[in-house]
Amino acid sequence: MEVTKQGQYIEFGIKNEQYAIRIQDIHEIIKMQDITQIPNVKPYVKGVINLRGKIVPVISLRNLFHFHEEAYTKMTRIVVVHHQEDTVGIIVDRVNKVTTFSDIQPPPDRVGGIDGNYFTGIGLSDNGLAGILKLNEVLVREQE
Amino acid sequence: MLSEYREVFMEELEEQLQLMDEEILKLEQSGESEQVIQSLFRAAHTLKGSSAVMGFEQMKQLTHEMEHLMEQVRCKKLRVTSPLIDLLFQSLDCLKQLKKDIELHDYTRTDISGCVRLLQAFVDPAQPDPSSVLPELAKPPLHMAARLKVQEAQEHGLQVFWIGVVLPSECAVKGARAYVIQSNLNEWGEVLLAVPEAEEIDEQSDDLLQLTFLYSGDHSRHELQHLVSNLAEVAHVNVEPIEAGETELIIAPSAMQPRSDNDDSLQTGKAKSQTIRVSVERLDHLMNLVGELVIDQTRIHQVERMQSRLFSDDSVNELGQISDHLSRIISDLQESVMKARMLPIEQLFNRFPRMIRDLSRDLGKEIELIIEGKDTELDRTLIEEIADPLVHLIRNAVDHGIETPEQRERSGKSRKGTLLIRAAHEDNQVVIYVKEDGTGIDPANMIKVALQKGLISPEEGEQLSDREAIELIFRSGFSTAHTVSDVSGRGVGMDIVKNHIEKLNGMIDIQTTLGEGTCFKIKLPLTLAIIVGLLVKLHEQTFIIPMSNIAEIVRVTLDDIQTVRGQSVILLRKQVIPVAWVHDYLGIPKQSKGKNHISLVIVGSAEKRLALVVDELIGNQETVIKSLGSYLGKVEGIAGATILGDGKVALILEVSGIIHKIGGR
Incomplete structure (x- = not known):
């Protein structure tokens, strides 16, 4: 019962921390691709990719959370999410698994140096904690 | 149900109004011509029929009066005079207003009574009060059988007359009376046609009743007049000989029978059976699909090339x-779909003769309009988009460019100014020229005005070249007219022109010679959905510059680039063009030095030019513009993106944005 009520999440990692996105928000997860850079945009917007003929912008969570940049590895993935009208790719260091949380707690003001507004809550599972991303905040549209 | 027809009706309305516009102009220019009058009559008639069906009563009424007026002209009761033509134009404008009403509100609310009264008064100036007017001799159009009878009678040496008989309203048994008159006439000669037929007469009606007969016999006109007048209960008699024109065996008038509206639409229906109307949406969708195909095709080509290198x-x-x-x-396929979206620019150009006529009248100028290249085709969205800027340009040309006849005479020119509007295809682009032989633009004067209006500082003014001074005309808030007329001179015109053309990825050029005239040249892409782009490399990244923004490509040595006021410039055929390293703007590392030659792509947007330094030229390619999506929104300097043959995404540069950012200063 708990499980269906709270739903499933995709858990992924950046640095040594775990984050999660609700599974129904996720379109697909793809390997790293050639990214075409775009000038004059926010630094965390890495560019655009060609997703089967569709042009999809890609952002880096590392940059967004002000972690220092690191080279992409074999484990690097792009999590493509649907959000409102947009399709956006989010670069993460690795994708761990599909998971459920036994408990979700409201986010503190700051989560390990990151603005708490980016999260809907902190999920507790057997493996430990994961910050559940609030896509509304993460994918704030580029302001002029 | 009706809405389906409504669209058809609106299209027809548009067509017929356009036609009337042209024909009235013809009538004015080349005088009375039976063909033109006929065509006007038919247009009015067609509209009368269709507006009645659609229930637009006012439009029906107005077109009815116009039809009636043309009828009078057609049977030579009225001559084509300039008041008549003005009246026709006035009525036409009234119709256009009605059309606008229908478009916006679905019902008509313009007051047409004034126009209708004018029309009625024009037809019968002696008795302007319609209630007391004796009905005109209404000649019904003749169908084929009647024409043949008339001809036959004439061949037998008989006279053919129209006889109009008015029965007084107090006449009790009108039907019988009509019957008596007809049989009397049949004794003297032969009634070829009777309108209305005796059986059709409404006995209850209290109105005056007018009977019209077509009669052949050997009596003279006076004898007949006398004979008929002496019959009982006849209030008024009018005898007129038949006109030769009425009996000509042409096909058209058969469609003018009161009840033949169906035939009419049948005819137009037949003429159009070769075309169907397709919604633009469907064409857009088709265009998108073709765009996808183009991308996949380039990819297949790439794969094939790689394969052939590896295996054989x-x-x-x-x-x-x-x-x-x-x-x-x-x-x-791409070309066909593109063609399907193309329309001849004629549609737009046809508005201009009328516009020029009105303008030249209002402004007291004499202008000869020359239109060339009417059949040049371009994307219909472009036609819509370019209409406003063109109208502004033309108004300006007439208002500010061409002088009054007196001024022209004084400067030794012919009284009549010439305005040339020309469209043509040049290198896969559409070029539109608007050229007049007026005053030309005086750079010194431009600077003076700009200073007065505070658009530039005095220092700036001194540094401007002639060309730059002339281009001040595109600054917002600039207007050189001494008096503000309602034609132009609101100071927004040229500004709007520039913005529109920029939006369409086009360019505009001015060539002007003081005292000899000015020529505006507008260059537009053929279509907006697929562009031909120049692929260039900046560092490692491929970018696309829309071909329609490219003026030329030059290779220069580094020494050719000079610095003026801290700005790198290049002198190209006496024109100073600022040079820009887009690398800086796009945040791309500049190519290592050591190269003697660099490639410059001279780009333009509206009137501005800029030379972009690129590292490598790759070639031309048709590209489909894809948006970057709403997440990124509008990115400065980037018009969109496309997918290259290798599957990579390449950004399309937005030349106007880059020029504003870099070259604007």
């Missing part, structure tokens, strides 16, 4: 052939 066997050869064939088909 039959299957690779075959892949090559298929790929070639596919690319031919796709480019044909």
